[in-house]
Amino acid sequence: MPALLKRLGQVLGWMPAGFFGGIEVPDRKLTAHEPIRECPVPDVLILPMKQHIGEQCHPCVHIGDHVLKGQKIAATEGYMAAPVHAPVAGKVVKIEEHRIAHPSGLGLPCIFIEPDGSDGEHRYEPWADWETRDPAELRERVRECGIVGLGGAVFPTFIKLVRDQHHPINTLILNGIECEPYLTTDHRLMLEHADEIVRGLSILRYMVGARECVIAIEDNKQDAVEVMRQAVVRASLTGVRVIAMPTRYPQGSEKQLIESITGKQVPAGKLPVHIGVLCQNVATARAVYHAIEHGRALTERVVTVSGEAMPRPGNLRIPFGAPVRFVLAQCGLEDLDGVHVLHGGPMMGERLRSVDVPVVKATNGLLALHEEQIHGLNAEEQPCIHCGHCGEVCPIRLVPNLLADHCRNDAFERAEAYQLFDCIECGCCSYVCPSSIPLVHYFRYGKGQLAQIRRAETFAEESRRRSEARERRLAREREAKQARRRARKASTPAQAEDGEG
Ligand code: SF4
Numbered sequence: 147m148p149a150l151l152k153r154l155g156q157v158l159g160w161m162p163a164g165f166f167g168g169i170e171v172p173d174r175k176l177t178a179h180e181p182i183r184e185c186p187v188p189d190v191l192i193l194p195m196k197q198h199i200g201e202q203c204h205p206c207v208h209i210g211d212h213v214l215k216g217q218k219i220a221a222t223e224g225y226m227a228a229p230v231h232a233p234v235a236g237k238v239v240k241i242e243e244h245r246i247a248h249p250s251g252l253g254l255p256c257i258f259i260e261p262d263g264s265d266g267e268h269r270y271e272p273w274a275d276w277e278t279r280d281p282a283e284l285r286e287r288v289r290e291c292g293i294v295g296l297g298g299a300v301f302p303t304f305i306k307l308v309r310d311q312h313h314p315i316n317t318l319i320l321n322g323i324e325c326e327p328y329l330t331t332d333h334r335l336m337l338e339h340a341d342e343i344v345r346g347l348s349i350l351r352y353m354v355g356a357r358e359c360v361i362a363i364e365d366n367k368q369d370a371v372e373v374m375r376q377a378v379v380r381a382s383l384t385g386v387r388v389i390a391m392p393t394r395y396p397q398g399s400e401k402q403l404i405e406s407i408t409g410k411q412v413p414a415g416k417l418p419v420h421i422g423v424l425c426q427n428v429a430t431a432r433a434v435y436h437a438i439e440h441g442r443a444l445t446e447r448v449v450t451v452s453g454e455a456m457p458r459p460g461n462l463r464i465p466f467g468a469p470v471r472f473v474l475a476q477c478g479l480e481d482l483d484g485v486h487v488l489h490g491g492p493m494m495g496e497r498l499r500s501v502d503v504p505v506v507k508a509t510n511g512l513l514a515l516h517e518e519q520i521h522g523l524n525a526e527e528q529p530c531i532h533c534g535h536c537g538e539v540c541p542i543r544l545v546p547n548l549l550a551d552h553c554r555n556d557a558f559e560r561a562e563a564y565q566l567f568d569c570i571e572c573g574c575c576s577y578v579c580p581s582s583i584p585l586v587h588y589f590r591y592g593k594g595q596l597a598q599i600r601r602a603e604t605f606a607e608e609s610r611r612r613s614e615a616r617e618r619r620l621a622r623e624r625e626a627k628q629a630r631r632r633a634r635k636a637s638t639p640a641q642a643e644d645g646e647g
């Protein structure tokens with residue numbers, strides 16, 4: 147297409163504007179044609195107390211309690227949090243620390259539930275009349291149902307669903323991009339549950355008062371584009387566009403998607419709401435529909451279980467808490483010798499140190515790969531040759547080689563000054579690096595260290611304030627004591643004189 151025509155289309159809004167950088171990756175969507183299937187329920191489910199970005203929850207059940215499917219089992223008073231619900235009816239058999247899918251290999255307190263085979267379920271009141279309700283009431287329901295961003299970010303959804311007169315939402319974007327290789331959960335959801343996703347879109351739109359809506363799908367999923375267009379027509383919605391975006395990684399990353407669609411950049415350190423945009427994943431929209439119209443809490447999700455080392459790859463609906471080892475066995479993988487298991491996609495996911503960890507709200511993929519499919523993971527790191535390729539592909543326009551240098555040399559303050567925290571860890575820079583430098587690992591290390599430093603600073607500041615407060619209290623007490631002593635001294639001779647008189 148001639149450049150002028152393309153630019154005109156971008157200005158008029160019928161052509162996506164595109165984003166800076168990015169790469170083309172082989173899509174390896176082995177499960178694109180596999181219908182979603184049910185994963186059996188394991189003998190025990192392990193529910194971590196934190197499956198979202200924010201504060202950790204605390205159990206609100208005890209060992210021995212019987213719980214219903216959908217019953218809240220953990221929560222916190224904190225704002226930035228999402229409660230945890232029982233994915234099955236059963237008995238709480240244990241509450242203790244267990245390993246989770248995290249690069250640190252560390253654990254979290256978890257509630258263990260043994261299913262009792264019954265279909266006892268707790269549901270909130272279904273609200274088919276949601277259009278007559280206050281958006282704040284719907285927001286509270288989304289919060290209560292434990293809904294988080296299911297694209298992988300797991301940010302508590304209710305926090306974004308605010309009507310703020312200072313920052314009105316003009317555009318609501320439903321993200322159906324799924325640009326990571328292998329992953330096909332959103333693709334299958336759109337094909338199989340398009341009407342529910344569109345209902346979710348209508349609810350979200352009502353909640354934030356968005357004028358226009360865009361459902362964005364990569365052009366390697368034309369079947370989903372067609373199905374979603376038909377669903378929008380069936381729902382008789384106006385002001386909703388379904389657009390096919392060029393297939394380019396990381397098109398699905400929030401800021402890149404917003405830039406592609408609106409041509410506007412979310413400024414560093416700001417949120418999409420600051421430029422009048424709300425972005426939600428298609429699976430999240432469907433979860434909102436279930437929470438509002440059916441009163442269902444978030445207790446399961448669709449996960450792509452795939453990879454060249456997976457005997458029977460598929461898209462499985464899995465209850466949270468199912469052990470990864472159990473899920474892999476459902477797809478025929480029991481012997482893990484020479485197999486690398488990834489939690490998430492190959493670009494942003496993490497290699498699992500152990501498969502005895504539970505599926506959680508963030509689990510969008512479980513991949514079993516052979517050595518040769520793991521791009522550069524085990525290649526030996528070579529010195530930087532300053533080719534600049536990493537900067538050319540960075541969608542945030544960072545300077546990855548310099549950033550990595552600062553992190554490697556523990557110059558964290560300088561890394562921060564070079565916008566370390568704007569890095570979205572997309573992995574484009576590592577992917578193109580001819581020296582096999584694991585740049586993203588350095589960024590994660592730097593962010594982790596800085597977070598620790600900040601925590602230590604906060605702790606030191608808090609200790610200093612407490613110690614100063616104690617000093618002031620002691621000084622006041624000393625002063626008061628001296629004043630009492632002076633008063634006693636002053637009164638004693640007077641008494642003596644009185645006595646002598
Ligand atoms: S791509 Fe790799 S070798 Fe090239 S400048 Fe970046 S870090 Fe250095």
Ligand code: SF4
Nearest residue numbers: 540569570572573575
């Ligand atoms: S991982 Fe960070 S530095 Fe590397 S390309 Fe992505 S955003 Fe840029």
